[in-house]
Amino acid sequence: MFMLNDFSKQCSKSKLSPLCEQLITASKQAFTVNNGNIPKWEDAISSIKTQAMGALNYAPPYLNIAADIDKVKLEHSLKQLMPWRKGPYQIADLQLDSEWRGDMKWNRAIPHIQSLKGKIVLDVGSGNGYFTYLMALAGAKIALGIEPFLLFNYQFQAIRALINSPPNAFVLPLKLDQIPHEAVFDTVFSMGVLYHQKDHNLHLQQLFSVMTKGGELVLETLIIDQQYGDQIIPEDRYARMRNVWCLPSTNTLHTWLEQAGFSDIKLVDVTKTTPEEQRATHWIGDNTQSLKDFLDPEDNNLTIEGLPAPKRAIFVCQK
Numbered sequence: 001m002f003m004l005n006d007f008s009k010q011c012s013k014s015k016l017s018p019l020c021e022q023l024i025t026a027s028k029q030a031f032t033v034n035n036g037n038i039p040k041w042e043d044a045i046s047s048i049k050t051q052a053m054g055a056l057n058y059a060p061p062y063l064n065i066a067a068d069i070d071k072v073k074l075e076h077s078l079k080q081l082m083p084w085r086k087g088p089y090q091i092a093d094l095q096l097d098s099e100w101r102g103d104m105k106w107n108r109a110i111p112h113i114q115s116l117k118g119k120i121v122l123d124v125g126s127g128n129g130y131f132t133y134l135m136a137l138a139g140a141k142i143a144l145g146i147e148p149f150l151l152f153n154y155q156f157q158a159i160r161a162l163i164n165s166p167p168n169a170f171v172l173p174l175k176l177d178q179i180p181h182e183a184v185f186d187t188v189f190s191m192g193v194l195y196h197q198k199d200h201n202l203h204l205q206q207l208f209s210v211m212t213k214g215g216e217l218v219l220e221t222l223i224i225d226q227q228y229g230d231q232i233i234p235e236d237r238y239a240r241m242r243n244v245w246c247l248p249s250t251n252t253l254h255t256w257l258e259q260a261g262f263s264d265i266k267l268v269d270v271t272k273t274t275p276e277e278q279r280a281t282h283w284i285g286d287n288t289q290s291l292k293d294f295l296d297p298e299d300n301n302l303t304i305e306g307l308p309a310p311k312r313a314i315f316v317c318q319k
């Protein structure tokens with residue numbers, strides 16, 4: 001719980017202070033679930049805490065920690081926390097090459113967003129906090145990631161345990177609907193989350209409600225080209241993912257954002273996902289399939305289910 005203590009200190013000094021107690025209580029509660037993997041993950045963290053710490057910096061594509069580590073021991077501990085989907089990270093000369101090259105998404109978004117300096121930032125669906133760290137390094141006063149999947153919280157803590165004087169980046173094991181509807185966040189990121197929501201309108205409304213007036217939303221999600229219609233609702237899986245509910249066209253998504261109350265809505269990027277950005281590495285564990293296995297082997301414009309291959313849009317808009 002070392003990170004919760006640090007969060008509590010920073011939280012109480014900021015405009016998040018009315019929310020701190022509720023966020024911390026809900027987070028403690030989430031860590032008490034009965035998950036058989038927790039002892040293994042906690043052992044990994046305990047072992048990582050015996051390593052030397054170092055300074056964190058961004059040396060693209062890696063979030064880099066310059067620390068004098070025992071490489072073999074550290075690699076063993078970090079592998080107890082597989083699969084590493086988000087990253088990549090580098091600790092001394094140990095390259096933790098995650099499935100995703102997060103730097104590629106960050107490069108697409110960052111030229112289009114307001115400065116994060118001094119801002120209170122929320123990173124919804126933060127995974128292990130790769131982007132949350134980048135937000136803090138970009139000057140956020142507090143970068144708060146929320147991520148209900150416990151393993152990714154442990155991954156965040158593993159990386160944090162290696163950082164000397166960590167920046168004000170935190171990841172709590174919460175869902176967006178556990179964040180009180182107080183207008184306190186200056187910039188909110190929802191990246192790779194909307195298509196996982198059964199009710200996309202509710203997600204957009206919840207994002208709106210936690211933002212300050214004049215605050216900025218950075219929304220990144222899967223979209224389809226207009227030639228396929230206004231939206232596709234996958235009948236079963238999409239690129240082998242079970243929980244994909246809706247793939248809108250960019251026009252449809254623009255309308256959804258308007259309906260949720262956002263203004264100054266800008267589509268700043270559309271990019272097809274490539275095997276350079278999403279690839280199998282030895283950090284993703286036994287199931288070594290990645291994007292190239294989820295596409296039609298005859299036609300990489302289609303998924304294995306015959307739907308349009310993954311393409312992602314970034315919208316930036318204001319409250």
Ligand SMILES: C[S@@+](CC[C@H](N)C(=O)[O-])C[C@H]1O[C@@H](n2cnc3c(N)ncnc32)[C@H](O)[C@@H]1O
Nearest residue numbers: 124125126127147148149175176191192193196
């Ligand atoms: C595809 S990952 C995206 C991770 C990262 N934001 C990125 O862009 O690479 C989506 C993450 O959102 C989380 N998630 C899904 N629904 C959520 C919700 N309602 N609130 C917070 N996180 C959520 C999932 O557990 C998952 O880790």
